[in-house]
Amino acid sequence: MTEKSFQVPIMSEIYAQGHKPEYLYWVGCAGAYDFRYKKVARAFAKILNYAQIDFAVLGHEESCTGDPARRAGNEMLFQMQALQNIQLFKQYEVKKILTTCPHCYNTLKNEYPDLGSTCEVIHYTEFLNNLMQKGIIPTIKANNNTTTYHDPCYLGRANKIYDAPRNILKNMGYSINEMKRNKSFALCCGAGGAQFFKESEPGTKEICTLRAEQALETNTKNIVTACPFCITMLTDGLKNLNKEEEVQVKDIAEIVAENLSL
């Protein structure tokens, strides 16, 4: 299956042409490099094209927000990354940033202002939910699809975004079977706090396996989430339970793009 083509404007190019795009789409390292999550970045870019959003990406000028460094205790590296990125925002006169990764979102929105950033930061679930409410993205009536939604910690507990992703799923015709632990009670996928990048400490079970078990309790055939780390961890969890063939893990952006046949 060949994917439909789509346009991704590069900030340096269009800024040189004298255009200041309304949004900076912050792709994040996972969007740029993670094998699985690149698909999500593509899905989101296609939706932006479909909705005719005036956006651009930083391309090779984008650099890690510093989130994993900060959470692993390397405040020096975090601040160096932050100052460098903020300088770039100022250079391109960025006002609004769109992010998909909740970790980038949290850092750009809550932590960068301490170091001088004044940008408004918008998570794509809230952005898409708005576009649906305005009718820019059509909604789909009931189609008997059920799913369960896993709340990423840095979207949910950290920033209280619980309803937007659920509304999108409902708008796409899904009914949601909630896990016992959902919203502010949700269990971490096991990747936060830089855990994703290190060996885990000895325990009786992997955190991702426990979370995958909780998802399977809802008898779902697909788990939807909104974070690159959650996707990887939940997929690993399903693998540990030999369920990776039966159950899929998808991102909200992929669901929307699929339903729009993008």
Add this chain to the structure above:
Amino acid sequence: MSISQVIFIITLIITVGVFLFSIYRLAQFFKLTKKYPIGNWGKRISLVLKIALGQTKIFRFPFAGFLHAIVFWGFLVIIFGSIEMVIDGVFGIHKSLKVLGVFYDIIMGFGDIFAFLIAIAILIFIARRISHKVKRFDGQEMTPKAHKDAFLALSLIFLLMFSLLGMNSMEAILNPENSYPVSNLIAHILPICPCKAEGLYTFFWWTHIELIFIFANILPYSKHFHIFMSIPNVFLSRIEPLGKLNTMESITKELQLMMNPETAYEPQENTEPVRFGIKDCEDVTWKTYMDSLTCTQCGRCTSVCPAAQTGRKLSPRKLMMDLRARMNEKAPYLIKNKNYSDGKSYLNDYISLEELWACTLCNACAQECPVNIYHPQIIIDLRRYLVLEEGKAQGGLQAIFANIENNGAPWQYSPTERLNWINE
């Protein structure tokens, strides 16, 4: 002045004296801690109304939450009666607050009902501790002493309510026109002649007030210190989103110096070397230490912790209990000699690296804490000490730091490949 007044005043002075000493001792410990700025006073009042008075977070565990809310709201009402008893005791004026009229009757009536409800709630709490294995009450940090502490406080509260109901019931026997709904019923059931009621009233009165005095002085040395600390702790707690970590200004200054070398020649205000992060108890801010004093050891944090749930060594509750223990151990010596060292530290001797690196910073603990303790602060500060001062980070993380520094991503890809996702 009557003899009972004299005796009362002496016990009151002893109580207040001992209490002030305990508080003074703790205040000295606070002097050892670091600065922590607090602002946004308006928002904090709504925080107290919601979380403290409204008990919203405690209701996240509905059964225990409901019982606790009864105990808390009951305490707020009953405290009026306790204040009146102190006035009675000192000045020998019986029922001095009666001047408040109908309001007084309502308060005392509700106090009576609450005394009964609290007594029942406490009996359920005690029964639950004995018969049920409540998982969150156990754990490596929950020593026999911690369990005894819980039983002692529960027993004292039960006796407080028992003596209060006893006092009210005797009053009901002596004075049929009273405002005690529950004690009136008890008075009807109890076959006590009014001749004996007066003596019993005095007995219960003294028992109740002396128990209050004893309880108040046990509290600063018990986990039940939260009775005093929880409302101030909620008031002073974080109002930022849970995911936001604090920015280390010392690092920002250092970076500014690096990027702007001319400023290096400007006079520096603070020449004292700063410690990055936390190694020992005196490195924490006063707010983090306050968190540890407020901790009730309810274990709600640990019960929702993903690391703890999957058999890892981390327990957010232990972070708090250990900090308090370490401060108690070291602070008395530090006050006398600020260079004191016993060769131990909070990091390593209390909190192991295995615990420290198991945390996913998911904030479930902080979300759950009924008194708004922010556990992730300790985790991140311990990691900051290790990484920034000792250059130690768990295995794979050093590579991640190098990748971010060299490639601008935690993975080893060149920035020139950043747009490859579009065409794949």
